[in-house]
Amino acid sequence: MIVKHGMNYLTVLNSARNHKLAPPLAVLRRQQFLIRVLGVRGDNRMQGSKFEADSDNILRAITPVFDPNRHKGQAGKIAVIGGCREYTGAPYFAAISALKIGADLSHVFCTKDAAPVIKSYSPELIVHPVLEESYSVGDRDRDKDHISRRVVAEVDKWMERFDCLVVGPGLGRDPFLLDCVSEIIKQARQSNVPIIIDGDGLFLVTNNLGLVSGYPLAILTPNVNEYKRLVQKVLNCEVNDQDAHGQLLSLAKQIGEVTILRKGKCDLISDGEIVKSVSNHGSPRRCGGQGDILSGSVAVFLSWARQLILADEGNLIISPTNPTMLGCIAGSALLRKAASLAFEDRKRSTLTTDIIECLGRSLEDICPAC
Numbered sequence: 001m002i003v004k005h006g007m008n009y010l011t012v013l014n015s016a017r018n019h020k021l022a023p024p025l026a027v028l029r030r031q032q033f034l035i036r037v038l039g040v041r042g043d044n045r046m047q048g049s050k051f052e053a054d055s056d057n058i059l060r061a062i063t064p065v066f067d068p069n070r071h072k073g074q075a076g077k078i079a080v081i082g083g084c085r086e087y088t089g090a091p092y093f094a095a096i097s098a099l100k101i102g103a104d105l106s107h108v109f110c111t112k113d114a115a116p117v118i119k120s121y122s123p124e125l126i127v128h129p130v131l132e133e134s135y136s137v138g139d140r141d142r143d144k145d146h147i148s149r150r151v152v153a154e155v156d157k158w159m160e161r162f163d164c165l166v167v168g169p170g171l172g173r174d175p176f177l178l179d180c181v182s183e184i185i186k187q188a189r190q191s192n193v194p195i196i197i198d199g200d201g202l203f204l205v206t207n208n209l210g211l212v213s214g215y216p217l218a219i220l221t222p223n224v225n226e227y228k229r230l231v232q233k234v235l236n237c238e239v240n241d242q243d244a245h246g247q248l249l250s251l252a253k254q255i256g257e258v259t260i261l262r263k264g265k266c267d268l269i270s271d272g273e274i275v276k277s278v279s280n281h282g283s284p285r286r287c288g289g290q291g292d293i294l295s296g297s298v299a300v301f302l303s304w305a306r307q308l309i310l311a312d313e314g315n316l317i318i319s320p321t322n323p324t325m326l327g328c329i330a331g332s333a334l335l336r337k338a339a340s341l342a343f344e345d346r347k348r349s350t351l352t353t354d355i356i357e358c359l360g361r362s363l364e365d366i367c368p369a370c
């Protein structure tokens with residue numbers, strides 16, 4: 001029996017039954033595999049479309065060359081705001097990915113409980129145990145005010161040094177903690193520091209859009225669920241995949257000046273002016289943490305793109321020209337390439353840490369260090 005593209009597993013099985021040719025299990029498995037492979041490639045309608053970003057050239061254009069005159073910090077200082085009792089992996093994935101791509105320094109601001117755990121994953125990260133959750137604060141409003149001011153001040157004293165903040169991976173949803181993070185976002189805006197909002201940061205921002213509205217250095221990176229919540233809140237309707245581009249454009253416009261990276265089978269990116277897609281082959285594994293790699297990666301590429309645009313004073317021949325768009329395109333393309341390499345190697349056992357190990361090789365393939 002010939003397996004054709006468009007046939008699903010049941011069609012194959014039924015067809016085999018009808019022909020009284022029940023194939024051995026191994027053959028069926030092989031056919032199921034072929035259908036899946038064909039399905040993934042066949043569905044990739046964005047690839048080669050006019051919306052598809054020229055991601056390899058963008059990666060080449062914004063990745064800085066090594067220069068012996070540069071000092072520590074010039075290739076990027078990133079801070080992740082996240083990590084609580086439940087989640088220690090997510091902030092680690094984001095922060096270590098930033099370093100593996102080429103940032104010089106990566107900080108994590110997390111709760112006291114999460115800090116020793118995150119530190120133990122890696123000596124490379126600078127971990128600040130400054131965030132507080134309700135259970136550790138008590139009920140007295142005076143204490144809360146005092147602690148909140150202290151938390152915000154602890155982060156703020158570093159703020160000017162950061163090239164980008166990633167707010168949300170593994171942050172949790174504790175109300176007191178989220179109030180403090182709202183203040184941290186306001187301080188970052190005042191200092192003109194770019195902010196990537198991911199994970200629980202999106203829960204916070206969806207309920208208080210004023211935090212990012214009108215800030216062109218804000219990037220939101222929603223997954224399927226987070227996007228649905230944003231669309232419902234902002235556009236007052238359901239997600240419309242028939243007009244995915246139009247809806248994303250409206251969403252970014254309606255929130256006001258932000259850039260949105262909608263994650264999925266194909267990543268869609270819009271700053272409210274244009275829409276671009278990144279659909280290079282990724283991995284079929286959907287293990288948790290890939291979005292965290294993405295947020296850390298986007299932080300680095302956004303910092304590099306911004307540096308380049310500021311240094312080049314408008315002479316740069318690259319499209320699009322918005323650094324937040326460039327950061328999203330580069331981050332998405334690199335993560336997908338690394339995921340694909342990791343999957344080639346590890347197949348079903350591919351984990352987020354395997355993908356992180358492929359980030360360097362993936363960038364090297366496109367843009368060699370020397």
Ligand SMILES: NC(=O)C1=CN([C@@H]2O[C@H](COP(=O)(O)OP(=O)(O)OC[C@H]3O[C@@H](n4cnc5c(N)ncnc54)[C@H](OP(=O)(O)O)[C@@H]3O)[C@@H](O)[C@H]2O)[C@@H](O)CC1
Pocket residue numbers: 086087088089090091168169170171172198199200223224225226288289291292
């Ligand atoms: N190792 C760690 O420390 C990691 C920590 N992480 C941190 O966890 C926090 C919460 O983030 P999140 O992504 O679990 O929250 P959200 O999107 O609300 O999902 C909640 C539930 O919605 C569902 N669901 C999810 N995706 C779906 C889909 N595509 N299509 C349909 N349904 C979907 C699914 O529900 P289920 O299918 O189990 O019923 C899921 O359980 C955040 O801080 C993040 O950074 C992660 O980064 C991973 C690694």
Ligand SMILES: Nc1ncnc2c1ncn2[C@@H]1O[C@H](COP(=O)(O)OP(=O)(O)OP(=O)(O)O)[C@@H](O)[C@H]1O
Pocket residue numbers: 199222223224263264265266267282283284286287288289290291292293294332335336
């Ligand atoms: N169906 C898919 N096929 C191929 N790649 C995908 C698919 N869904 C997501 N991705 C890729 O995985 C990356 C992470 O997206 P995902 O939806 O898993 O984020 P997330 O849920 O926030 O992850 P995390 O577990 O870190 O919170 C995206 O950038 C996207 O490129």
Ligand SMILES: [Mg+2]
Pocket residue numbers: 198199223291292
């Ligand atoms: Mg996520």
